[in-house]
Amino acid sequence: xxxxxxxxxxxxxxxSRVTSLDxxxxxxxxxxxxxxxxxxxxxxxxxxxxxxxxxxxxxxQHAQEPEIVSLIDDLRAQHDLDESNGLKPLEWVDEGVxxxxxxxxxxxQWLIAKDSKCTPLKVLQGKxxxxxxxxxxxxxxxxxxxxxxxxxxxxxxxxxxxxSSGSVLAQQLLFRSTxxxxxxxxxxxxxxxxxxxxxxSESYRKITGSFSHPPQQFLxxxxxxxxxxxxxxxxxxxxxxxRDDNASELSGADEVIHNFNVVFPD
Numbered sequence: 322x323x324x325x326x327x328x329x330x331x332x333x334x335x336x337s338r339v340t341s342l343d344x345x346x347x348x349x350x351x352x353x354x355x356x357x358x359x360x361x362x363x364x365x366x367x368x369x370x371x372x373x374x375x376x377x378x379x380x381x382q383h384a385q386e387p388e389i390v391s392l393i394d395d396l397r398a399q400h401d402l403d404e405s406n407g408l409k410p411l412e413w414v415d416e417g418v419x420x421x422x423x424x425x426x427x428x429x430q431w432l433i434a435k436d437s438k439c440t441p442l443k444v445l446q447g448k449x450x451x452x453x454x455x456x457x458x459x460x461x462x463x464x465x466x467x468x469x470x471x472x473x474x475x476x477x478x479x480x481x482x483x484x485s486s487g488s489v490l491a492q493q494l495l496f497r498s499t500x501x502x503x504x505x506x507x508x509x510x511x512x513x514x515x516x517x518x519x520x521x522s523e524s525y526r527k528i529t530g531s532f533s534h535p536p537q538q539f540l541x542x543x544x545x546x547x548x549x550x551x552x553x554x555x556x557x558x559x560x561x562x563x564r565d566d567n568a569s570e571l572s573g574a575d576e577v578i579h580n581f582n583v584v585f586p587d
Contacts, residue, residue, distance in 0.1 A: 337578045339560060344585050347558065348538040350474055351512075351528065353519075354485040354492065356544030357562045363462045368491075371453055372446040373433055377426050379449045384422050392448075393425045395441040400428050438486045440514045447488035454494045461495035463504065464564070470581035471507040477585055484512040484528065484541075486519060520547040525555035542584070560584070 355364045383389045403410045411427050414420040432442045453459035474481055483492050489511040496504040510531075517524030529536045536556030543549055544562050552559045561577050578584060 337580075337583045339576050339578060339583070342540070342558065344477070346538060347479065347540045347585075348534045349480045349482060349532060349540070350584075351482045351484055351539055351541045351552075351557070353541075353543035353545065353548060353562075354483060354487065354495070356564060357542055358463050358467050358483075359495065360462060360464065360564075367459065368446075368450060369433075371459060372449045373430075375449050375453070376429055376433075376445075379445075379452070380422060380426055380429075383448075384418070389448075392441060392445055393421065395444075396425050396428060397421075399439050399441050400424075438514055438518065440488075443486060443488045443491070443514060447491035447494070450491055450494055454498055459494075459498075460500075461498040463496070463499050463501065464580065466580040466582050468499070468501040468504060470584065471504060473587060474585060475507055479585070480509045481507050482510045482512065482528075483508055484516075484519065484524075486514055489513050519543075519545070520551050522551045522554035525552045525557055529555065529557070540584075542578070542581075 352358055355361055380389070380393075384393075397413060397415070400410055400413050410431050411424075413424040413428060415424065429442060429445065432439060450459060454461075471481060483496075485492050487495075492511045492513070493505055496508060512528055516527045525539075525541070526536075529539055537558065539552075539557040541549070541552040541557045541559040542562050543552070543559070544564065546561065549559045549561050559576070563577055563579055
């Protein structure tokens with residue numbers, strides 16, 4: 322059982338505040354990635370810049386492949402949706418293969434500048450990262466407390482799932498290549514934006530609906546407050562994972578942890 326307050330020597334003097342959480346009631350642990358299992362720096366300083374830098378070369382090299390042709394179709398559809406929503410993306414010129422390719426590159430750059438979470442962009446970034454992982458330029462990373470937590474939770478018969486804005490492929494690549502080894506064997510299901518935005522409660526309802534367990538048997542852990550609120554609105558239990566901030570600056574009303582060591586400890 323996880324009680325409140327919880328003091329952990331591994332939390333660098335910070336206090337984790339968690340109200341009573343009955344371990345026997347939790348069957349599924351659903352985890353965010355960025356800032357929760359994985360340092361934000363890996364995403365912001367390594368993965369995103371790599372995908373942006375390799376975007377044009379990747380599309381030029383693979384433009385004729387059926388999977389990429391289909392992805393460009395998805396980008397065009399997203400472009401039209403953005404236009405209809407008044408977002409004013411750059412004009413898409415569709416007068417042949419070359420102009421279509423130029424338009425897709427420019428549109429992706431526009432999406433990246435807006436930090437878009439749209440599915441076609443995330444799928445494309447995942448495919449670019451896949452080449453980076455395969456050639457050894459990229460490697461996954463998780464916080465030190467994550468691998469032992471995965472092992473502990475599996476021993477305690479908890480199902481571990483991931484929900485991230487990054488594509489399922491991108492998630493799998495990251496967890497497959499950590500310094501601690503391949504962690505994907507611990508993870509039962511990966512969810513991405515195909516189930517919806519992470520700030521919408523309906524997305525979490527879709528996730529719980531794909532299991533035989535009721536929402537109250539899910540524990541969602543994320544560093545994003547809006548995601549926590551959406552998960553709770555869907556009936557899940559949720560913990561706010563704050564890896565870097567000072568605990569004294571946080572609202573006393575929030576259920577806060579600073580690492581996974583305090584979540585169902587031995």
